[in-house]
Amino acid sequence: MTVLEAATQEGIEIPAMCYNREAGHFASCMICVVRDRSTSSLIPSCSFPAADGMDIITDDEETELARKTALELLLSEHVGDCEAPCRIACPANMDIPLMNRCIAEGDTKEALEVIMRDIAMPATLGRICPAPCEGACHRKDIDKPVSICLLKRYAGDQASIVTDRKKSRDGKIAVIGAGIAGLSAIWYLQLKGFACTLYDSKPLPGGALRYEIDEKRLARQVLDKETSLILDTGVTYHPDTRVNKEGFEKIIKEFDAVVIATGNFTEEIGEWGLANNGKQVSVDKNSYLTSIPNVFAVGNVNRSTRLAIRSAAQGKEVAFSIEQLLSGTSPAGEPKPFNSRIGRLKKEEFPVYMKGVSSEKRIEPSDNVSGGFSKTEAASEARRCMHCECLKPTECILRVMAHKYGASQRRFSLEDRKAVNKLTDHEIVVYEQGKCIKCGICVRLAARKEERPGLTYMGRGYDVEIAVPFNESIKHSIKKAGSLLAKACPTGAISLKDGETKKSEKYE
Numbered sequence: 001m002t003v004l005e006a007a008t009q010e011g012i013e014i015p016a017m018c019y020n021r022e023a024g025h026f027a028s029c030m031i032c033v034v035r036d037r038s039t040s041s042l043i044p045s046c047s048f049p050a051a052d053g054m055d056i057i058t059d060d061e062e063t064e065l066a067r068k069t070a071l072e073l074l075l076s077e078h079v080g081d082c083e084a085p086c087r088i089a090c091p092a093n094m095d096i097p098l099m100n101r102c103i104a105e106g107d108t109k110e111a112l113e114v115i116m117r118d119i120a121m122p123a124t125l126g127r128i129c130p131a132p133c134e135g136a137c138h139r140k141d142i143d144k145p146v147s148i149c150l151l152k153r154y155a156g157d158q159a160s161i162v163t164d165r166k167k168s169r170d171g172k173i174a175v176i177g178a179g180i181a182g183l184s185a186i187w188y189l190q191l192k193g194f195a196c197t198l199y200d201s202k203p204l205p206g207g208a209l210r211y212e213i214d215e216k217r218l219a220r221q222v223l224d225k226e227t228s229l230i231l232d233t234g235v236t237y238h239p240d241t242r243v244n245k246e247g248f249e250k251i252i253k254e255f256d257a258v259v260i261a262t263g264n265f266t267e268e269i270g271e272w273g274l275a276n277n278g279k280q281v282s283v284d285k286n287s288y289l290t291s292i293p294n295v296f297a298v299g300n301v302n303r304s305t306r307l308a309i310r311s312a313a314q315g316k317e318v319a320f321s322i323e324q325l326l327s328g329t330s331p332a333g334e335p336k337p338f339n340s341r342i343g344r345l346k347k348e349e350f351p352v353y354m355k356g357v358s359s360e361k362r363i364e365p366s367d368n369v370s371g372g373f374s375k376t377e378a379a380s381e382a383r384r385c386m387h388c389e390c391l392k393p394t395e396c397i398l399r400v401m402a403h404k405y406g407a408s409q410r411r412f413s414l415e416d417r418k419a420v421n422k423l424t425d426h427e428i429v430v431y432e433q434g435k436c437i438k439c440g441i442c443v444r445l446a447a448r449k450e451e452r453p454g455l456t457y458m459g460r461g462y463d464v465e466i467a468v469p470f471n472e473s474i475k476h477s478i479k480k481a482g483s484l485l486a487k488a489c490p491t492g493a494i495s496l497k498d499g500e501t502k503k504s505e506k507y508e
């Protein structure tokens with residue numbers, strides 16, 4: 001029995017990556033290192049035999065540092081984007097590739113549900129957002145970025161969502177300000193089951209969207225449709241109600257949590273007793289908690305930049321922080337997972353990314369009056385998306401470990417990365433060499449399953465690679481064990497073509 005097996009048997013968790021019960025141990029990744037107290041040396045627990053009287057430290061500063069360094073070495077030559085760059089650039093972290101897939105398949109309702117998991121007012125933002133996502137789109141390296149913002153607008157205009165607010169949870173929340181940050185916070189809080197009360201100084205909801213943006217840019221019926229959807233979730237709404245210092249103090253006493261989303265910082269807000277620098281309310285950058293317990297501030301009131309999508313994103317994130325607070329944990333905000341990134345595409349990668357993707361030019365809407373896509377245009381434009389995200393973004397152990405140990409991909413990174421290469425000829429799996437950590441699990445499992453010729457190590461030293469012998473196609477090399485290998489591979493190097501099923505998750 002190995003140290004890892006002995007620990008597992010006792011319910012003690014040691015991280016492992018290149019170890020696989022069926023394939024056996026190989027000791028290549030060094031994530032499983034533990035410390036032998038008698039010699040003070042680090043040992044790979046997956047392959048080191050357990051012995052009577054052993055005294056093992058499974059977690060201390062030294063083992064953590066060793067694991068982090070091992071991860072950083074693996075990441076230095078890792079070639080892949082965990083999430084598509086468009087999604088990383090979107091302040092709301094919207095699942096853009098999935099939205100595109102739904103629109104390409106003609107499922108606009110599903111597309112809207114995907115969007116509204118992260119963006120509460122898509123038709124509105126589809127008209128005013130400067131689209132930082134498009135600036136990061138890989139397709140831009142080849143010709144022009146996918147028209148993400150107009151696709152989002154198309155789904156927001158064409159589909160509608162039926163809110164199903166079944167849950168009701170303890171917790172009364174006051175939101176001050178009916179601009180995009182406040183409305184977004186309300187949407188996500190209401191859907192989580194919390195009862196919101198909204199105070200706004202203006203007669204109609206929308207804040208700066210209604211009172212500052214030109215109607216030609218943002219038609220008021222679009223704004224009305226989206227604000228009504230949010231308020232119709234059962235919000236207690238007090239329009240024409242200016243909150244002053246006394247009102248604020250009363251609200252703090254009456255509610256379990258308060259969200260300040262008033263837009264601009266004013267002298268009056270400066271007197272509410274919140275820490276501020278005279279221009280903005282000071283907040284914790286992850287949770288948006290202010291200096292007053294249970295009081296949060298989102299949108300322009302906590303910063304000077306004016307970008308509606310950032311305010312919308314903060315509204316969503318604060319709902320997460322409030323849920324943490326009301327569930328008894330201290331609010332820390334939404335977790336930000338590790339992301340491997342490849343940067344700009346290389347020229348030789350264009351054909352790899354364009355395989356099976358529409359080579360049409362970026363479509364400009366024919367309807368110049370409203371500026372929106374028709375159904376055919378939207379589907380064609382969505383088919384230009386190259387789906388740059390990894391197929392195993394949540395199951396990949398490398399990503400999970402990199403997040404857990406705070407590993408940096410840059411620490412040992414090479415000046416010039418290897419080119420992305422994808423073997424796609426297999427019926428159900430894709431093999432991406434650049435994501436392989438050379439653990440050999442697939443080689444050993446394929447051999448056990450009597451795959452001929454299976455997979456093998458090729459090359460020497462640093463250049464060693466897992467490959468198909470004799471340059472055969474992967475389709476001929478792996479006939480029966482495709483899904484087994486995809487499941488066993490600890491990274492996204494071998495993954496199912498369908499990826500992880502995400503479509504069933506609803507926006508709730």
Ligand code: SF4
Pocket residue numbers: 078079080081082083339340390391392393394396397398399435491492493
């Ligand atoms: S294999 Fe893992 S670390 Fe690499 S891109 Fe995919 S999810 Fe990220």
Ligand code: SF4
Pocket residue numbers: 084085086087096097100136137138139146148384385386387388389
């Ligand atoms: S091609 Fe698609 S997935 Fe890739 S960055 Fe652009 S929109 Fe995102």
Ligand code: SF4
Pocket residue numbers: 435436437438439440441442443466488489490491493494
């Ligand atoms: S492709 Fe094979 S060797 Fe590479 S990470 Fe996956 S299982 Fe390990």
Ligand code: FES
Pocket residue numbers: 015016017018019026027028029030031032033044045046047
């Ligand atoms: S070296 Fe032990 S799990 Fe990789």
